[in-house]
Amino acid sequence: MSSSSASQGVVERVQNWVSENKRVVIVGAVVATVAIGGAAYYASSSRGGDGDRAERKKEKKKSGKSSSKKKKTTSDADGPLLEEISPAVADEVDELALTSEQILVMPTEERSKAAASLKTKGNGAYSKKQYAKAVEYYTKAIEISPKPEPTYFSNRAACYMNMQQPQYEKVVADCDAALALDKKYIKALNRRATALEALERYEESGRDFTAVTILEKFSNEASSAAVERVIKKLATQKAQAILATREARIPGHSFTSAYFGAFRDRPLPELPENPTTGDNTLILALKALKAQNYTNALKLVNEAIEQGISWDLGKAEAYNLRGTFQFLLGNSAPAKDDFLASVALVPSLTQSWVKLASVYMELNDPAQTFESFEKAIAQNKDDPDIFYHRGQVLFIMGEYQRAADDYQKSTELDGDFVFSHIQLAVAQYKLGDIGKSMATFRKTMRQFPQRSEPQNYYGELLLDQGRFAEAIEKFERAIELENEKPPPANVLPLVNKGLALFQFKQDISAAEQCCQEALRIDSESDAAVATLAQLSLQQGKIDLAIEMLDRQAELARTEPELVGALTYKYASANQIEFVKNYPELASQLGPLARNFTG
Secondary structure, X not given: OHHHOOHHHHHHHHHHHHHHOOXXXXXXXXXXXXXXXXXXXXXXOOOOOHHHHHHHHXXXXXXXXXXXXXXXXXXXXXXXXXXXXXXXXXXXXXXXXXXXXXXXXOOHHHHHHHHHHHHHHHHHHHHOOOHHHHHHHHHHHHHHOOOXXXXXXXXXXXXXXXXXXXXXXXXXXXHHHHHHHOOOOHHHHHHHXXXXXXXXXXXXXXXXHHHHHHHOOOOOHHHHHXXXXXXXXXXXXXXXXXXXXXXXXXXXXXXXXXXXXXXXXXXXXOOOOOOOHHHHHHHHHHHHHHOOOHHHHHHHHHHHHHHOOOOHXXXXXXXXXXXXXXXXXXXXXXXXXXXXXXXXXXXXXXXXHHHHHHHHHHOOOHHHHHHHXXXXXXXXXXXXXXXHHHHHHHHHOOOHHHHHHHHHHHHHHOOOOHHHHHHHHHHHHHOOOHHHHHHHHHHHHHHOOOOHHHHHHHHHHHHHXXXXXXXXXXXXHHHHHHHOOOOOOXXXXXXXXXXXHHHHHOOHHHHHHHHHHXXXXXXXXXXXXXXXXXXXXXXXXXXXXXXXXXXXXXXXXXXXXXXXXXXXXXXXXXXXXXXXXXXXXXXXXXXXXXXXXX
């Protein structure tokens, strides 16, 4: 919710920028590969190579039939599964009965004809869904053929794929054999990718589907969708494994301070007449929080609860603080328990109700989310935080007018909270009322001349309108204001300036410098890391991009964030693999890649 309104907004814009400039997810590194020699797209109806096309023409001429007229099976999404039908040897010849000794003494031409006949019989059996019989024919064709033919292996793989109990391992083995003979054989790549996906070997499957998509010049939407599907499965699988073993930690300073900064300051609770050790430790925790020493605040609040707190308000505040850290750590269930314990002790502590709504929102339970807000309003209908945070939820849901109404209500109850004004302006912008939005921003900048946030977010709206020079000016003013504050500074204006310089002048070097400076100030800025990753992809610095994406994965707080970072990582790795496997096609990638960018 409000925790994502700052740094996550930048990450979202970076990802949107990439999406708008790439036709499919897997192209996350395609343009980049141009700079390192690239890869190439390749198109053919079923398998690659001029020799293969010539062979098909020759066979078509002999048979007098077009392969396009053969029956397409419903189980083969990439077109006719079987290759062209070659002329058969006289029907009276039973090629299946040929022994190894007989095969060895046969002339080469006769063996080729016999193998072709077997393939034709296999095609016929396949069209009748007699897959076991077709396998028998193709197997004998492989044995008889004087030289290995990739189509025989691929056709047999199709049989294994379509059996009532698919034999995926055999599909993979046959496709391996076919691709060893012709690495550009798209049908074999597709079948192997499908079998590997069924075997849950997602990394290898994604590699094959990526190659298919590029070789087909992104002309097949089904292939592109397969890449996205498999990489998403792989990223989700890896993310779950990481989260199961990763030690929870507090997010970066920018993210954490943005979350706590989205709530108005409240005075410290008054200690009872005879405070306990736990009571005093709680006050130390709350003071550490005000000093933005988040690690110490978490340590102290845990100690306070263990030591024992003597009065209900203190306990409620302690559960509120511990629940907040649990939420930031990505532990939604314990966070919910702490917030429920807090409001059970002191129902009037509306901040706990609001944060409980945040948890329900993250748990995808909108009914409980809005019920929590209503319970907060029932306790204090004049608490401006309630309306600000409900506005945030409505904004995320795309209910911009209702969000704007809540932001307006929040500013009416407390006009000194800068974020209500900023979010009101942003909601007006989303509603298409640009004039009113810009006026609200200008008014906010006059009201809060020493705050960097209005300058930064006004700059974002200018950037969205393509008013680059003005946007950069606002980001630079925001940076100046941040530098006047006690450290650590909020680095989002630096990251935004980098994005603006890149979009305005294509100055990647200056953009990188901004992000690197941001990381020097806040080494855990997810916005800076995400932007550097995408800038690296643009330049072909794939190794650095993957390093940044790994770092982004480390910083990810939730499973969706982690899946997003890993998706880009594996898409980039697949591009590198393609370049390694098809270096001879490098010269074709550049112009074709440009055709698929926005």
